Amino acid sequence: MDDHKHPDQSVGAVPNHHAGDHDAIDPDTGVKRGLKTRHLSMMALAGIIGPGLLVGSGGALASGGPASLLIGFGVIGIIAFSIMQSLGELTTLYPSGGAFTALADRMVDKAFGVAVGWNYFIIWAAVLANEYNALSSIFVYWSPKVPLYGYFLIFWFTFLGFQMLGVTSFGEAEFWLALIKLLGLTAYFLFAIVYASGGLIGQKEALGFRYWHDPGAFAGHGFRGVAAVFVFCSTFYAGVESVAVAATETKNPRVAVPLAIRQVFWRIIFIYMGSAFFFGLTCPANADGLVNGPSRALKSPMTIAIQNAGWYGGVNLINAFIFITCLSAVNSSIFIGSRTILFMAQDGKAPKFLGYTNGMGVPVYAIIFTNLFGALAMMNISTGASKAYSYIVNLSGVSTFLVWGAISFIHIRFRQAWSKQHRSVDELPFKSFAYPWNAYFGLAANIFLALVQGWTTLSPFTAGTFVDAYILLPLFPIIYFAYKFIYKTRFWSLHEIDLDSGQRRDMDSISSQEDLRDHDVEKQKPSFGKRLMMNF
Numbered sequence: 001m002d003d004h005k006h007p008d009q010s011v012g013a014v015p016n017h018h019a020g021d022h023d024a025i026d027p028d029t030g031v032k033r034g035l036k037t038r039h040l041s042m043m044a045l046a047g048i049i050g051p052g053l054l055v056g057s058g059g060a061l062a063s064g065g066p067a068s069l070l071i072g073f074g075v076i077g078i079i080a081f082s083i084m085q086s087l088g089e090l091t092t093l094y095p096s097g098g099a100f101t102a103l104a105d106r107m108v109d110k111a112f113g114v115a116v117g118w119n120y121f122i123i124w125a126a127v128l129a130n131e132y133n134a135l136s137s138i139f140v141y142w143s144p145k146v147p148l149y150g151y152f153l154i155f156w157f158t159f160l161g162f163q164m165l166g167v168t169s170f171g172e173a174e175f176w177l178a179l180i181k182l183l184g185l186t187a188y189f190l191f192a193i194v195y196a197s198g199g200l201i202g203q204k205e206a207l208g209f210r211y212w213h214d215p216g217a218f219a220g221h222g223f224r225g226v227a228a229v230f231v232f233c234s235t236f237y238a239g240v241e242s243v244a245v246a247a248t249e250t251k252n253p254r255v256a257v258p259l260a261i262r263q264v265f266w267r268i269i270f271i272y273m274g275s276a277f278f279f280g281l282t283c284p285a286n287a288d289g290l291v292n293g294p295s296r297a298l299k300s301p302m303t304i305a306i307q308n309a310g311w312y313g314g315v316n317l318i319n320a321f322i323f324i325t326c327l328s329a330v331n332s333s334i335f336i337g338s339r340t341i342l343f344m345a346q347d348g349k350a351p352k353f354l355g356y357t358n359g360m361g362v363p364v365y366a367i368i369f370t371n372l373f374g375a376l377a378m379m380n381i382s383t384g385a386s387k388a389y390s391y392i393v394n395l396s397g398v399s400t401f402l403v404w405g406a407i408s409f410i411h412i413r414f415r416q417a418w419s420k421q422h423r424s425v426d427e428l429p430f431k432s433f434a435y436p437w438n439a440y441f442g443l444a445a446n447i448f449l450a451l452v453q454g455w456t457t458l459s460p461f462t463a464g465t466f467v468d469a470y471i472l473l474p475l476f477p478i479i480y481f482a483y484k485f486i487y488k489t490r491f492w493s494l495h496e497i498d499l500d501s502g503q504r505r506d507m508d509s510i511s512s513q514e515d516l517r518d519h520d521v522e523k524q525k526p527s528f529g530k531r532l533m534m535n536f
Helices: 037-047 051-093 099-107 110-142 148-163 167-197 210-216 222-237 242-249 253-282 288-292 301-308 314-346 364-383 385-420 437-452 463-470 475-487 513-523 528-534
Strands: none
Touching (some): 037 167, 037 253, 037 314, 051 099, 051 110, 051 222, 051 314, 099 110, 110 148, 110 314, 110 385, 148 167, 148 314, 288 301, 301 314, 314 364, 385 463
């Protein structure tokens, strides 16, 4: 029990730091608390959005039609909202290293934490490979004289070097890149409204909801199409939980995390539901380019819509926009993946050397290790960009459902222990909406989707796609029971769970005016108008 309450920090090889860095360096993990509130807020709002949404949604649209796209984004959005409410309550109270993988140790069982951690890392290894795939393919389209692996190596070393600059540089880059992504999507939504209304120059008639009638709302696929869309949507939503991983490197988590959690709601409504609606409105589900386009850009519903509107050179504009989203998505994937493996290594769940951080708080070896998985993008050379994307999406989709379900279960165990140890809910700095129904819904929905997400591969049965859809499903229990058998871990009873370790106050030294404003938000109740702005 002592090891449970006081984990051996020597595993992580956290370096010594100068006294002047006391406030900036987290004493438990060695990472730097360099993320400002606006950094975390923008990460929550638009951080991980990349070509998966802009391009992958084309495959989802072709598989199910515009109605399936809306249903899929809506259902997974409700589940994501549930998960973020659970995560907000946990992370605001325990912003320490390891996020939900460490909390899985404490609230459930260390073997459970190992299974959650490695499944979560698999998600980001897959997402990273997909982003490198998209990034390299764009440049091959623009200039095919350089081979795909050449572009990949250029970007691989570029991103590796940038990540070594530290978390503050990462946060600043993500802030501005995310802002550009929001502006780009907003511009497309405005274009879609004008296009559907018939207001483009030279447009003879309004588009309206033509594509909802032909090829149809479900494009002839019915429920099968809805089920197929779920896997795509889970991959698009992966990353909403990343604010929990970044909380350790945030200056004022008790201010920043609740704000970021609230902004996820607007991310779901504006970005995901908006994209689902306008993509289905302006692009036919049976468009040949969605399935058979020669490059990644030609599969984007945005490109097809712009070309159908008469601007055939629009592919370069969309390519440029996808390129910007790729920069942000690769950056975020390396950050989240490296921090996940860093915290696991420091807790004895991964090789010890990956737990090292240098004097700037940069997890050097964890970054290199994570970035190596980008080489999976080289599948593109033999399979083509489209098939490589599909393979990797199917691999990461089921892991997303498993990790989300685990977060709900961890939250349920936390609340049960909190009540068992006679603590008041009023002591919590952030309270989950509609607990316990929200948490139990998240758990049940994710288990259900993990089991049925590969349903479409059963009829007609295709061995390859079936294995691709379900191969990672047994991995979770295999890791759990293998680790439990080897290391004889225990499933903690409610009265044994440690509810005190890992809490920390916001940084006391508030030097900049921005941080001063962050600090004041917690102390005074803002007006209705300010509260409204705080949520967007």
